[in-house]
Amino acid sequence: MTGQTLIHLQDVSKRFVKGKDTITIFDHLGLSIPAGDFVAVMGPSGSGKTTLLNLLGGIDQPTEGSITFDGGRVDTLTEGQLARWRAHNVGFIFQFYNLMPTLSAARNVELPLLLTSFGRAERKRRVEAALSLVGLAERADHYPREMSGGQQQRVAIARALISDPKLLLCDEPTGDLDRTTADEILAMLRLLNQEMGKTIVMVTHDPEAAKYARRTLHLDKGRFTERELVA
Amino acid sequence: MSDLYLLWRNLFRRKLRTFLMMLAIFVAFVIYGVLGSIHYAFEHGVDSSADNRLVVVNKITFIQPLPYAYVGKIAAIKGVKNLTFANWFGGYYQDARNQIGTFAVDPESYLRIYRDDLRIDPAARDAFIHDRTSMVVGEAIATKYGWKVGDRIPINSNIFTNKTDGSHTWELTVAGIAYAAKESFNTSFIIFQYENFNESKTFGKDTVGWITLETDSAAVNDKVAATIDDLFANSTAETNTQSEKAFGKAFLAQLGNIALIITLVVGAAFATILMIVGNTMVMAVRERTKEIAVLKTLGFPSWRIWRQVLGESVLLSLLGGVPGLLVAGLLVTLLSKLASGAIPGLALTLPVAGLGVAFMLLLGVVTGFLPAWNALRLNIVTALGRL
Numbered sequence: 382m383t384g385q386t387l388i389h390l391q392d393v394s395k396r397f398v399k400g401k402d403t404i405t406i407f408d409h410l411g412l413s414i415p416a417g418d419f420v421a422v423m424g425p426s427g428s429g430k431t432t433l434l435n436l437l438g439g440i441d442q443p444t445e446g447s448i449t450f451d452g453g454r455v456d457t458l459t460e461g462q463l464a465r466w467r468a469h470n471v472g473f474i475f476q477f478y479n480l481m482p483t484l485s486a487a488r489n490v491e492l493p494l495l496l497t498s499f500g501r502a503e504r505k506r507r508v509e510a511a512l513s514l515v516g517l518a519e520r521a522d523h524y525p526r527e528m529s530g531g532q533q534q535r536v537a538i539a540r541a542l543i544s545d546p547k548l549l550l551c552d553e554p555t556g557d558l559d560r561t562t563a564d565e566i567l568a569m570l571r572l573l574n575q576e577m578g579k580t581i582v583m584v585t586h587d588p589e590a591a592k593y594a595r596r597t598l599h600l601d602k603g604r605f606t607e608r609e610l611v612a
Numbered sequence: 613m614s615d616l617y618l619l620w621r622n623l624f625r626r627k628l629r630t631f632l633m634m635l636a637i638f639v640a641f642v643i644y645g646v647l648g649s650i651h652y653a654f655e656h657g658v659d660s661s662a663d664n665r666l667v668v669v670n671k672i673t674f675i676q677p678l679p680y681a682y683v684g685k686i687a688a689i690k691g692v693k694n695l696t697f698a699n700w701f702g703g704y705y706q707d708a709r710n711q712i713g714t715f716a717v718d719p720e721s722y723l724r725i726y727r728d729d730l731r732i733d734p735a736a737r738d739a740f741i742h743d744r745t746s747m748v749v750g751e752a753i754a755t756k757y758g759w760k761v762g763d764r765i766p767i768n769s770n771i772f773t774n775k776t777d778g779s780h781t782w783e784l785t786v787a788g789i790a791y792a793a794k795e796s797f798n799t800s801f802i803i804f805q806y807e808n809f810n811e812s813k814t815f816g817k818d819t820v821g822w823i824t825l826e827t828d829s830a831a832v833n834d835k836v837a838a839t840i841d842d843l844f845a846n847s848t849a850e851t852n853t854q855s856e857k858a859f860g861k862a863f864l865a866q867l868g869n870i871a872l873i874i875t876l877v878v879g880a881a882f883a884t885i886l887m888i889v890g891n892t893m894v895m896a897v898r899e900r901t902k903e904i905a906v907l908k909t910l911g912f913p914s915w916r917i918w919r920q921v922l923g924e925s926v927l928l929s930l931l932g933g934v935p936g937l938l939v940a941g942l943l944v945t946l947l948s949k950l951a952s953g954a955i956p957g958l959a960l961t962l963p964v965a966g967l968g969v970a971f972m973l974l975l976g977v978v979t980g981f982l983p984a985w986n987a988l989r990l991n992i993v994t995a996l997g998r999l
Contacts, residue, residue, distance in 0.1 A: 435993055438909070440908075440909055440992045440993060441992075441993050460914065461913055461914075464908065464911045464912065464913045464914070465911060465913075466911075467909065467910070467911040468910065468911025468912075469911070473909050473910070475906075475996075479902065479903075479906045481621075481903055481906075482625070482903075483621040483622060483625045484613075484618075484621060488613050488617075491613050492613075492907075492910060493910050493911065495613065495614070495615065495618075495912075496910070496911050496912065504613075540910075
C-alpha cells in the first residue's frame with residue numbers, strides 16, 4: 382500500500398561544470414514518491430539514474446529546485462545535517478555491496494548503529510534480528526571474503542535496514558549476481574516493501590528486476606519518458 | 613563495537629605493513645631514548661654544579677698549566693671564600709685502555725670544596741690528608757676493580773714520569789672510598805696528593821692544572837672572575853675564569869658537540885620515519901577511499917572520520933614508540949652498569965620519557981594530518997564514482 386508523499390522533487394536541476402563545459406543532467410525535473418512505493422528507475426547509461434539516486438539520498442545537492450522528505454526540506458541542509466538525516470532516514474544498497482572487508486558480517490551490520498545511542502546489548506539484539514531477517518544468522522562471524530556475492534548483498538541489506546529507515550535506495554543491487562541469486566535478493570526487497578512498508582527506489586538496467594517494483598520510471602537525457610505501473 | 617575497534621581493525625588490515633611501520637618507529641625511539649638519556653645525564657650533571665663555584669684555567673687552553681703561585685694570589689682576592697686546585701694526571705690501571713680520571717689535588721682544600729658533592733668517612737679523610745702516598749677512590753672505580761681500603765695499587769700515567777724509578781707508575785694506597793652525595797656526581801675518579809705528585813714528576817714542577825674556588829655568593833661571581841683575569845692579564849700565563857658549569861660544558865665540548873650530534877642523529881631518524889610513515893599512511897588511507905565514502909554515505913560525519921584516521925596514525929606511533937622507549941630504558945640501564953658510573957645519573961628519566969611521548973603524539977599527528985584531511989574533504993559522489 383502506498384500513502385502520502387514521502388519524497389518530492391520540484392523543479393530540480395543538476396549541472397556539473399567540467400573544464401569549460403557545463404553539463405546539464407536534469408533540467409527542472411519533478412517527481413513524487415509516496416510512502417510505501419517501490420520504484421524501479423531504468424534508462425541508458427548517462428541518463429542520470431545514479432545522479433537521481435544521489436539526490437534522493439542526500440549525498441548530492443541540486444543546483445536548483447527543492448527536495449522535500451516527509452514534509453521537510455533536504456536540499457537546504459548542511460553537510461553535517463545531511464549526514465544525520467541519512468543515518469536516520471535512508472538505507473543504501475550498492476551494486477558491489479561495499480562491505481568493510483576488515484569487519485565480520487555482524488560488525489558490518491552494526492556500523493550504522495554506532496551513530497545511535499543504543500547500548501551494546503540493544504545493538505547486539507538488533508544485529509541478530511537483522512541478520513535473521515536476511516537468513517544469515519549463522520554467518521554472523523564470517524568476513525565478506527568468506528561469503529558469496531548473494532550473501533554479501535544480503536548483509537548489505539541487513540546493514541541498510543538496521544537503523545529502520547523509511548527509504549531504501551538500491552543502486553543496481555543485482556548487477557553483480559546470477560539470475561537465481563538476483564531473484565532471491567529482489568524477492569527480499571519486495572518483501573521489505575510489502576511487509577515492512579519500506580519505500581524503495583531501485584536503479585537497474587535489468588527489466589526482470591524492474592518487474593519486482595510497483596512501478597518503473599524510464600529516464601532518458603535527464604527526463605522521465607514513460608511511467609509504467611507494474612504491480 | 614566502538615570507534616576504537618574500527619580504528620584497530622583498519623590499522624592492522626595489512627599486518628606486515630603495519631608491523632614494518634611500527635618497527636621503524638620503534639627503532640627511532642630506541643635511538644631517541646638512549647641518546648636523549650645520555651645527553652640529559654651530561655647536561656644534568658653539569659647543571660648540578662654549585663652556582664658559586666668558579667674555575668680558573670690557562671687562557672690558551674685548560675690543558676696548559678698555571679703557576680702554583682697563583683693559588684695564593686687568588687686566595688687573597690676579596691670575595692673568594694674557599695679555593696683548591698687540581699692537576700690532570702692521565703691515569704690508567706694496568707692497561708692504557710683502562711683510563712681513569714686521576715687528579716693530583718690538595719686533600720684538605722679539595723674535600724672542603726666538594727663537601728656537598730662527596731661523602732667520605734672521617735677516618736679515611738684523615739688518612740688521605742696525612743699519608744702522602746694515599747689516594748681516595750671514587751665508588752664507581754672501587755666497585756669496578758674491587759679495590760678496598762688499604763690496598764696498594766699501581767696507577768700509571770700516560771703523561772708523566774716518576775723520577776724515583778723512571779717509570780710511569782705511582783704506587784698509591786687506598787685511604788678511602790668517596791661516594792656521591794648527589795646522584796649526578798661522577799664517582800669514576802681517583803684523587804691523590806698533589807705534594808707527592810709535584811715532588812716526583814720530572815717536569816712541570818710547581819704548576820697546577822686548574823684552580824677551583826668558591827665565592828661568597830653567586831652574585832659576586834662576575835666581579836671575582838674579572839678581578840682574577842685582570843690580575844694576570846699580560847702575564848706569561850693569562851687566565852680564563854668561568855663558572856664550573858661553563859667549564860664542565862667546555863670540557864664536554866672537547867668530546868665533540870654532544871647536543872648537536874644527538875640532535876642530528878635523532879633528527880635524521882625522525883625525518884626518515886616521518887617520510888616513511890607519512891607516505892605509507894597516505895597510501896593506506898587512499899586505498900580505503902571507497903570505504904570512507906561508504907561510511908560517509910551511511911551517515912558518519914566527516915569530523916568523526918577525520919578523528920579515526922588521525923587516531924590511527926597516533927595509535928601507530930604510540931604502538932611503535934612506547935616499546936621503543938621501554939627498550940631504550942633497559943639499554944640505558946645496561947649501559948649505565950657497563951660504564952660503571954662513568955656517566956652519573958644515566959637513566960631514562962621522566963623528562964626524557966615525557967618528551968618522547970610528546971614526540972610520538974607529534975609524529976602521529978604530523979603523519980596522520982594529510983590523510984585525515986583528505987578523508988575529511990572526501991566527496992562521496994566522486995569517491996564512489998557515482999557521477
